[in-house]
Amino acid sequence: MVYKLGTDLIYHVTCHCCGHCGRGLAPGEQIVVDEHAKVVFCMSHYYQDSAPPESYPQPISVPICDSCPSLPSTSVQPSIPLTFTPEQFSEFHIKKEIDSLGYGFDGYSFSDFCEEDGKFLKRRGPRTTIKQNQLDVLNRIFTTTPKPSKHARAKLALETGLSMRVIQVWFQNRRSKERRLKHLCNYLRHFEQRGLVPPPLFANHSGGEGQPEMTFSQFISGMDASQFDEDSADDQ
């Protein structure tokens, strides 16, 4: 008799214990599954916003079983050694995802990590910094192709050295920025056309000293401001 967790982990019932305190985990009990470390925890012993216990990464009081957890059929990855540096773990913020049904689909999964070059890295960060020359390429493409196809993204990945995922996210964020800007400009124009003063943004435009004013081009971070929308059609 086994417990099956997720899709990959199978435990003997007697091995289904918290990776920290070793307490047996009952059916129906809320637990946290670390699918990479192949460890489960009770709710008292997973590290939410706190330092890992000293015992980590070595689980204690856990029934030793060479085959637990076992991997069903297709063993995807070799077992990941429990090697987290304290630095890695401090940045290892468990994100609870409680869905609207309240059935505790919390915990975390593979998405909290990403695999790269055979070793696992932290999920959030290290944030990739897109350098200026790479940014130039992306911006140049964006002006003509705001929604590049997968193939186009692949070519961009080759050209810039960035991963396709990074490029995809960049274009998404860039389009989002474009939309925000356009909304702002529509908003401003709405007042302008009625001879009104757009209240919040222009409350004080006295040529004040003190601060070197932020230029518009800085505001939109290098984008030439040509995407101003005007939607005067009442109903399309």
Next chain:
Amino acid sequence: MVYKLGTDLIYHVTCHCCGHCGRGLAPGEQIVVDEHAKVVFCMSHYYQDSAPPESYPQPISVPICDSCPSLPSTSVQPSIPLTFTPEQFSEFHIKKEIDSLGYGFDGYSFSDFCEEDGKFLKRRGPRTTIKQNQLDVLNRIFTTTPKPSKHARAKLALETGLSMRVIQVWFQNRRSKERRLKHLCNYLRHFEQRGLVPPPLFANHSGGEGQPEMTFSQFISGMDASQFDEDSADDQ
């Protein structure tokens, strides 16, 4: 006399024609603007569910005018001040208030086509944003008629202003969602009645890089919960 479209396209009235069939486009008529190809289309001739006509991107039967569409460029810019103080800059994040004013920023602002190797390819979309009032209508009908006939969809298209294809897809997706939720409820009830572990944490093999990771809804949609359907009578 001109028509102004989207960001920076200005057409003579006589040049404001569908880029495919050349039909003159009336004010208030629903159209598609491809800002990057500088072409507009009537709703019958943008490439939804079909390959683009061979003539693309060369418009046919369109009145030749060297200056259409023209770019207003400088005539638009001055309405936007080119400098922000940092305080004003922070005011940029008033997006919700702007949106709550209810000014329609919808429409096909972006090009929904991609350029690749010099020729335009059809992308998904243009993704329609179904507005709340349209959504209300659709949901109201769905409660009584989850599978509307073609005629019913036609009436809905008239009522909402959406195309029949969009409505058809919406009802398909809506029924799919209904099934997923029903399966999920049966699945959860299965455990609930036994006091078992409700949360099967979903694994996430981020196989190919660049591929979006599995989301919760994808997990739900991908799981096979129909085996639990027998556990409870259909009380929906």
Next chain:
DNA sequence: AACTAATAAGCGGTAACCAA
């Protein structure tokens, strides 16, 4: 060192497509 603006990367949701 603390603050802040910019933005990369995460999330749920869903329109659109596709294969069977």
Next chain:
DNA sequence: TTGGTTACCGCTTATTAGTT
């Protein structure tokens, strides 16, 4: 038609760079 997938959007989080 259904079930499954993909891409995109709005929103949010959190890292990074630059300033105070």
